[in-house]
Amino acid sequence: MVLKTIAFVDYENIWTGLFEQGYELTPEILMESIQLYAKRNHYVLSAIYLYANFDREEFWRTQTSFEKTHVYTRHVYGKSNFASTGLRRNAADVELILEAQEILLTRTTTFDVFLLLTGDGDFLPLVRKIRAWGKEVKVIGVDGSIHHELQPFSDSEDFFSELLTQERPREYKAEKDLEQGILILAQLQSSMAYVASTKARTALSEHLGATTSQVKDLIRHALKEGILFEQEYADSGLKIGKTKIYLLNLDHSMVQAVLGSAIEEIRKRYEKLGVL
Template structure:
């Protein structure tokens, strides 16, 4: 028995990522491939909704919104802004969940943004299946792939070559110190703690509160210290170094 499903697609993510990978998705008939892929997996796709700022540059010039509509895809125009597509997706999902599409069993979300985690948790709390589709180049893939009930790579669906990314390691005090030493060797200058945290977040399966906890432990053990430093005539108080 097929599962009644709707696809919610962060089209800005798809288009930007495919541009970076030099993939021309319309030549690949990507909507047809998405439909075929999920049909073969036992899903009945009732709707596909694509969210983007269709006024942006080449997307507007190349008439992406019209192309998608011609392929049977509903489009939602979103204003510029980091979270505009996420907010629009969340509004539509909740409307369908509680009001207009209570018979939908499965919500398929194509996105590279881990900010949708609360939405996924809400769907799962209502006993809905969540299928999450991400790109292998997404830096948060190892976190995001565990959010949904099922995960697929977008590259797999549209049948382009890809390499399965390596799983991020777990951060601990030893790896924290090593990374700090390596960063100093690379830069040969003062290390800004906030920027250091961002580099760790990309490389390890961690979050800011965990990193802060490891830092505090290393400080208490006399392994590292925070310090002031000057850069371009300004004084910064969030330097960090190995003692």
């Protein structure tokens, strides 16, 4: 018997659970895993809804990748967004629960099974509501990251087995590209009014010959070490009126050592921008 199925993905929860085990989940791997699971269980996927804060460095360009595979993405900004933006804790959880309940109440006959990709115990009331309406629920999470109250509904065995049994790729060492990365960003900041995050990532990728994943790792490392700051910047010329920019920490010893006297030109740029 073929069952109509709808999937809801708490992408940050799944991504983080795997990342903590040393694996970086890509849109391609996630979609392949969902499709294989559906085929194995004779499910027909009616729709996939995926929720994440796509402003996170880790998810750079992933929203487009998901949209190309007909996934309905929901960008939900949260606690890792711009420093000046108010926190929205559990924002993705709330959005997912509201949309899932709307579909449950208005399109009940269009599906037989809910696939819920998360390990977060906050979704237990949703699971109970779906079951109360006579629908089957399968919770898919990362082993070791599934809340104990969701365990009775878990069907996670072997879901990511192919990914987790693959040999891990050689680890990228962000430290080796730090000095060159500082120089690349300094050059951009000497020639542009400001360096938007997208422009910075593209330049780093091109000049370092680095992959998207490696650039993400490099920026994460630079942010963690205080070499780089991210900030929301107002620009009336943009449709949304603002963008995220990267700023070198001119007080950091490594930045000072790499840039030398050129650091004063960057400092003047920052003063003109009003970001110092």
